[in-house]
Amino acid sequence: MNTSTPPSPIRIALLGCGTVGSQVARILLADAEDLGNRAGAPLELVGVAVRTLDAQRDVELPDGLLTLDAESLVANADIVIELMGGMEPAKSLILRAIDHGAAVVSGNKALLAQDGPELYEQADAAGVQLSYEAAVAGAIPILRPIRDSLSGDRITRVLGIVNGTTNYILDQMDSTGARFADALKTAQDLGYAEADPTADIEGHDAAAKAAILASLSFHTRFALENVFFEGITSVTAQDIASAAEDGYVVKLLAIAELLGDASGADGVGVRVHPTLLPRSHPLAAVRGAFNAVFVEAENAGELMFYGQGAGGTPTASAVLGDVVSAARRMVLGGPGRTETTTGHVPALGIDAVRTSYCIALQVVDEPGVLAQISRLFAANGVSIETMRQRIRPSGPDGSTTAELRIVTHRALEASLAATVRQVAELEVITAVSSVLRVEGI
Numbered sequence: 469m470n471t472s473t474p475p476s477p478i479r480i481a482l483l484g485c486g487t488v489g490s491q492v493a494r495i496l497l498a499d500a501e502d503l504g505n506r507a508g509a510p511l512e513l514v515g516v517a518v519r520t521l522d523a524q525r526d527v528e529l530p531d532g533l534l535t536l537d538a539e540s541l542v543a544n545a546d547i548v549i550e551l552m553g554g555m556e557p558a559k560s561l562i563l564r565a566i567d568h569g570a571a572v573v574s575g576n577k578a579l580l581a582q583d584g585p586e587l588y589e590q591a592d593a594a595g596v597q598l599s600y601e602a603a604v605a606g607a608i609p610i611l612r613p614i615r616d617s618l619s620g621d622r623i624t625r626v627l628g629i630v631n632g633t634t635n636y637i638l639d640q641m642d643s644t645g646a647r648f649a650d651a652l653k654t655a656q657d658l659g660y661a662e663a664d665p666t667a668d669i670e671g672h673d674a675a676a677k678a679a680i681l682a683s684l685s686f687h688t689r690f691a692l693e694n695v696f697f698e699g700i701t702s703v704t705a706q707d708i709a710s711a712a713e714d715g716y717v718v719k720l721l722a723i724a725e726l727l728g729d730a731s732g733a734d735g736v737g738v739r740v741h742p743t744l745l746p747r748s749h750p751l752a753a754v755r756g757a758f759n760a761v762f763v764e765a766e767n768a769g770e771l772m773f774y775g776q777g778a779g780g781t782p783t784a785s786a787v788l789g790d791v792v793s794a795a796r797r798m799v800l801g802g803p804g805r806t807e808t809t810t811g812h813v814p815a816l817g818i819d820a821v822r823t824s825y826c827i828a829l830q831v832v833d834e835p836g837v838l839a840q841i842s843r844l845f846a847a848n849g850v851s852i853e854t855m856r857q858r859i860r861p862s863g864p865d866g867s868t869t870a871e872l873r874i875v876t877h878r879a880l881e882a883s884l885a886a887t888v889r890q891v892a893e894l895e896v897i898t899a900v901s902s903v904l905r906v907e908g909i
């Protein structure tokens with residue numbers, strides 16, 4: 469006979485009952501027994517903080533669970549799930565939860581990328597667990613594999629499609645020839661893009677996720693200010709069509725990689741920008757609003773994690789994984805480490821990155837043009853990998869112009885950017901029609 473006392477219930481407070489929060493509440497209630505068995509103690513949802521009590525919600529919750537008093541709820545919980553989003557009051561409530569010794573689970577990438585270092589320090593100091601698997605690539609288990617499964621390896625590079633809205637838009641442009649504005653409209657009609665899609669299309673959302681991925685991959689705290697980012701608003705249908713002709717696809721990639729600085733010491737470059745990828749690259753096959761993260765590690769080699777990066781139920785899966793994990797730690801004792809910060813690698817700016825460029829130029833069709841252009845590439849130490857020239861009629865007099873598409877070998881971003889600036893000033897150049905970085909070659 470088992471005479472030990474049953475474990476006391478773990479009290480869970482949920483802050484926010486929107487797209488993700490409502491699904492977390494639903495699953496916590498519906499699957500309480502299974503989740504409790506896995507955690508080793510009953511999981512009790514003690515309250516859900518909302519802004520208005522009588523709002524229309526996706527799920528029906530038992531009477532008495534909803535409250536407007538988030539602060540009191542937090543003060544009486546063992547685990548606080550923050551799914552309100554935004555900076556305040558999310559940050560103050562998380563700090564309050566930590567102060568009370570509660571474990572915190574959040575999906576708030578915007579807050580973590582901006583104020584994560586402060587929150588992680590407070591959690592460490594209080595000995596409580598702060599987990600946020602939902603914050604990067606929604607349902608995809610990626611943070612815990614990086615933090616735990618790969619903690620015996622050395623990650624050298626992470627390439628991620630971590631924003632579903634922009635992947636959907638770029639995929640539509642690629643598969644239907646749509647213009648950016650039309651693809652964005654379709655994404656909005658289907659509910660992928662928000663009414664204000666700025667954070668997605670300008671790259672902020674992916675940049676926040678890049679900062680989190682870089683921090684865990686390189687054991688050093690990086691914040692949004694360390695991330696160079698560009699969105700997809702200037703990617704044209706022509707860019708996508710030309711890329712397709714050359715065997716590439718355009719993806720918005722979040723890239724975090726180990727680099728040498730000028731003296732050869734380690735540094736980390738973190739960036740987000742539209743990127744040309746060969747169609748044979750595994751990330752090129754990530755279609756629609758799906759997400760994927762491609763990890764390169766010294767011993768494991770190449771790994772890819774794929775799945776749904778957003779949506780209430782998929783994201784709730786990641787949140788509840790964190791909840792069960794935090795509850796297990798409570799049952800077993802000790803907070804468990806959520807991240808390590810012993811790497812001390814500095815963040816390097818975009819100039820220190822080594823990448824390739826694909827440059828499309830409209831040039832005058834006359835002798836010596838290629839020589840002038842290639843001289844500038846050579847002067848900047850940039851080697852050309854491929855060059856394709858197309859001659860087009862430009863006037864009724866039979867005159868012609870040429871379009872050149874040059875793909876470079878990897879070179880320092882600073883040298884590539886200087887080359888483009890200088891080439892643009894040549895008189896024989898009528899337009900620099902696009903400049904896109906290339907990865908995976």
Ligand SMILES: NC(=O)c1ccc[n+]([C@@H]2O[C@H](COP(=O)([O-])OP(=O)(O)OC[C@H]3O[C@@H](n4cnc5c(N)ncnc54)[C@H](O)[C@@H]3O)[C@@H](O)[C@H]2O)c1
Nearest residue numbers: 484485486487488517518519551552553575576778779783
């Ligand atoms: N939706 C997704 O697919 C997804 C995926 C990954 C991460 N996330 C993150 O999860 C979080 C929640 O996202 P969501 O899509 O569920 O957002 P949402 O806007 O649907 O839900 C947020 C809810 O919080 C409530 N709220 C805001 N301030 C509040 C306050 N002071 N007190 C009580 N309630 C308050 C809002 O009324 C709303 O119901 C965000 O940080 C988001 O970035 C969302």
Ligand SMILES: N[C@@H](CCO)C(=O)O
Nearest residue numbers: 630631632633777778
């Ligand atoms: N807006 C985000 C939601 C998930 O973080 C996306 O499009 O991927």
Ligand code: NA
Nearest residue numbers: 601604606608
């Ligand atoms: Na995730």
